[in-house]
Amino acid sequence: MxxxxxxxxxxxxxxxxxxxxxxxxxxxxxxxxxxxxxxxxxxxxxxxxxxxxxxxxxxxxxxxxxxxxxxxxxxxxxxxxxxxxxxxxxxxxxxxxxxxxxxxxxxxxxxxxxxLPTLQQFEERHKSNLPEYGKKYGVNVPFSAPITSVEDFRKMQDKFEFPVVVKGKFYDAYIAYDMDQVALYFNKIAAKWGLPIVIQEFVRGTEVNVIALGDGKGNTIGAVPMRKTYITDKGKAWGGITLEDPTMMDLTYKIISQTKWRGGMELELIRTTKNELYMIEINPRLPAWVYLAVAAGQNLPEALVKLAMDIQVAPFTKYDIGKMFIRYSFxxxxxxxxxxxxxxxxxx
Known part of the structure; x- marks a missing residue:
């Protein structure tokens, strides 16, 4: 061909x-x-x-x-x-x-x-809107609140227990164990990415992720779940392995079906010791570990380009389980x- x-x-x-x-x-x-x-x-x-x-x-x-x-x-x-x-x-x-x-x-x-996602899809999955997102679509999310000053957090501190996660509106997340660290990370992130800053409940468990591609009509074109095997001090996956996890896949299908998501996405999840899944973030594009999905049998970049060109794309039905990636410097x-x-x- x-x-x-x-x-x-x-x-x-x-x-x-x-x-x-x-x-x-x-x-x-x-x-x-x-x-x-x-x-x-x-x-x-x-x-x-x-x-x-x-x-x-x-x-x-x-x-x-x-x-x-x-x-x-x-x-x-x-x-x-x-x-x-x-x-x-x-x-x-x-x-x-x-x-x-x-x-x-x-x-x-x-x-x-x-x-790309629609503006509504993009806005409603913002970190600051995640609690409302969870209620709307029936997804477990940690309690969180946007703040524009450290004083905002002091006023609502009784709603949280330390440690908490301090997040930027686009990137960066730090675990803070006391008020001094909240102030430190607030100023660090705000200087780089602006306001608001999101304070999120810290959920203990294993970090897992799903990369997915929606066709904008409620159909999942592809999805591959992964567990991070090595995480840098910036919280980035430096290694990961594909999983067989029907629960993660069902959650992905549910979100894409309900939101009619258009384009690539990454679900960042925590699996607790009670085997519950909490969604801590939705990234509205293909993540940096997308080549693991390609190697596992789902070429999502190719599929995304075909969708952009109005070329019919058949949904992927399988992927290789136990496929690993190990990132390296060069x-x-x-x-x-x-x-x-x-x-x-x-x-x-």
């Missing part, structure tokens, strides 16, 4: 100690037997490794940060599209999704396809002139 030639632009190329999903998504697309992809990297920082991985990324362009606003972003995308003729665009950072979703109609008119050797070219011209 002849492959479909597509130009695919994507972000999240910071393949570092807290890696973005971009490079694993590219690896999945490179493994595709149906898509012949030209990969365009969208880069925020000159030191993101992705642009220098020439075996994976064909061309890279600097783009404005999401905080710069929608118009500078669209202006840059128009230029890149004029040169590259982008077919599909895949954002891989939580912090940029709002900009992409607001621009989805404009991008479509330009000829650029995306496959010294990428780069010529100075390449770094200078990306820094000065904004493309490589």
């Amino acid at each position: 002849e492959k479909i030639k597509l130009t695919i632009a994507l972000s999240g190329l910071n393949n570092i100690d807290s890696p973005g999903p971009g490079i694993p998504v590219v690896r999945g697309l490179r493994d595709s037997k149906e898509i012949d992809a030209r990969i365009i990297g969208l880069v925020y920082d000159n030191l993101e490794p992705g642009p220098y991985m020439h075996d994976l990324v064909d061309k890279s362009y600097k783009v404005p940060y999401p905080s710069d606003g929608v118009e500078p972003f669209l202006e840059r995308i128009r230029y890149i599209h004029q040169v590259e003729k982008i077919d599909v665009l895949i954002p891989n950072f939580d912090s940029e999704l709002f900009t992409f979703m607001k621009s989805e109609k404009i991008l479509r008119e330009m000829g650029i396809r995306t496959f 010294d990428l050797i780069v010529e100075l002139n390449e770094f200078e070219k990306l820094s000065t011209k904004g493309e490589l």
Whole structure:
């Protein structure tokens, strides 16, 4: 079968100690037997490794940060599209999704396809909205509350028991064992990601995750559960293994069916000693460990691109159990002139 030639632009190329999903998504697309992809990297920082991985990324362009606003972003995308003729665009950072979703109609008119959650889906699964989300869809979630100052937490401290989890609205989470640590982590996260900060009940148990892809009509195209086998000090999975877990799968089907989720997602869960599942977070895109799902038999990046292109996708019905991933660091050797070219011209 002849492959479909597509130009695919994507972000999240910071393949570092807290890696973005971009490079694993590219690896999945490179493994595709149906898509012949030209990969365009969208880069925020000159030191993101992705642009220098020439075996994976064909061309890279600097783009404005999401905080710069929608118009500078669209202006840059128009230029890149004029040169590259982008077919599909895949954002891989939580912090940029709002900009992409607001621009989805404009991008479509330009000829650029995306496959993203709706604004309602994106907003209601925010960490600060998780208690309401749990009630609405019948899912166990830890008690949590958004705060905009440490004093807010002092006023509601009687509702929590230490330790508590202090979370940023996009990234970062720390376990605080007393008020001093709450203040420390509040200031650290707020300086980086802004307000509000979420204080969440600490649930003891084993961290497990599910990666999934919804078609926007209530159907689950693919889902693979995983248990973290090694976690970094930043809380990132540095190793994991696929599980046979019908309870996790049923929860995933339930959420996608009820919400009619559109696009990739990751459910972050805690399994307690009583074998109860608590959902502590929903990430609204494919996670950095997506290549484990590809290796286990579900090429979710390929499926997402096909959905974006209105190509019919049959749901995956199985995956390999006991498939492991082990992340490793690698010294990428780069010529100075390449770094200078990306820094000065904004493309490589």
